[in-house]
Amino acid sequence: MTIKAFSKQLLAWYQVYHRKLPWRETNNAYFIWVSEIILQQTRVEQGLGYYKRFLSHFPDVQSLADASEDEVLHVWQGLGYYSRARNMQFAARQVVHDFQGMIPETYEGLMRLKGVGSYTAAAIASIAFGVPCAVLDGNVYRFLARYFGIADATDTSKGKTVFETLANKILPKAEPGAFNQAMMEFGALVCTPLKPACETCIFLSTCYAYKHDLVQQLPVKIKKVQVRKRFLNFLVYQDANGMTILEKRTGKDIWHGLYQFPLIESATDDFELEATHHQVFVSAPQIHQLTHQTLIARFGHIYTEKLPEKQNTVVLSIEQLKEFPLPRLISRYIETHSELFPGY
Ligand code: SF4
Incomplete structure (x- = not known):
């Protein structure tokens, strides 16, 4: 042709x-x-x-x-x-x-x-x-x-x-x-x-x-995509007035400019919260697949009298979480665990 x-x-x-x-x-x-x-x-x-x-x-x-x-x-x-x-x-x-x-x-x-x-x-x-x-x-x-x-x-x-x-x-x-x-x-x-x-x-x-019976062989790609595992532990603080904190992500990484609950990233899946807080609770792992990364996230809920003062954070009500750009992993967690986020 x-x-x-x-x-x-x-x-x-x-x-x-x-x-x-x-x-x-x-x-x-x-x-x-x-x-x-x-x-x-x-x-x-x-x-x-x-x-x-x-x-x-x-x-x-x-x-x-x-x-x-x-x-x-x-x-x-x-x-x-x-x-x-x-x-x-x-x-x-x-x-x-x-x-x-x-x-x-x-x-x-x-x-x-x-x-x-x-x-x-x-x-x-x-x-x-x-x-x-x-x-x-x-x-x-x-x-x-x-x-x-x-x-x-x-x-x-x-x-x-x-x-x-x-x-x-x-x-x-x-x-x-x-x-x-x-x-x-x-x-x-x-x-x-x-x-x-x-x-x-x-x-x-x-x-x-x-x-030539090559349909399944073509196209050819040589590089294999490397998928990396990351363990993300988010700290969901809540005080008696229903206030929480978010931090803004900066730096060269995924979700730059978005907001998240304060994060502790670890090399292994061994997230525990110290029982020094009034009440603590850690969620089951939430798996989120990106093209080159598998994210394994846990949300640690900490009910406290006083929210910690951390750099680069905003204090907001649970209801206001809707107003901030959040990674899908976090907004989905909030939506599927609404009993933990009264007022959202
Ligand atoms: S679908 Fe693609 S591979 Fe199959 S005959 Fe058409 S052009 Fe060829």
Whole structure:
């Protein structure tokens, strides 16, 4: 099949079968940017609600630039990878101050924005501004590797160059946005990781991997993701007036800028509370899986007459916990243990 026939067939498929999602029905660069950042680490079903919520709070670049970091993190709460939200807000301020409030229309200009990497820059440039640059996400790598039979590893710089060159070669210059979206959608809906729908695939007769029985072997990845275990022990203080304390996370780590109950991190799962307090109670372990980390958290409830004075903390009522951006691990614990948080 010629490259022209390939793209024609793919675009025709996309017209009929693509999921009708709000960011597909717009050329608004800000909306596309928000959707791309959310969808980087989040499934479409979950991302959709956040997309709407985010835009109802921050309908344009200016409102995002003007918001406080706490407000942005609060709207993002539960989505994880909070640096995405922080970077996007930083970038919104860059747009306001360095680009007169206009989102840059070129790939290079977009790359100057914090948190915008080559994938996001190519997506915004091609979809919002019609710039002919190919987008490569996991779906595109997989589809390309299988259809064209490419055995270069997708997570090496040499492999990346091979895929990038090919993706740009097959990109129709007149319709880069639709084609990029079609490539991603085809990988997400048809040429899926575990059970691709080969039997009904429109490319069955010309697919290299199908012909050579390599569908399960492609794409190739060489690096194994290391998963690290962490033991997090949170101290939930409560005094007789129903007040508690939270501390703000700083430093280069997960959940930067979010709030948590004071934390003691330990190397092993051996959290105990000294019985010097009036009443103490330690929860069962709560497991929370991140891509590269397994978090094993325990919540130690301490009922005390006087809350400890710690640096970098805020004193608040249990009810006010709702007003602070909390990691999903903590907000879920509160929601599922409401009897321990009267007034929440
Ligand atoms: S035939 Fe199978 S492996 Fe090949 S492109 Fe179609 S879905 Fe993917």
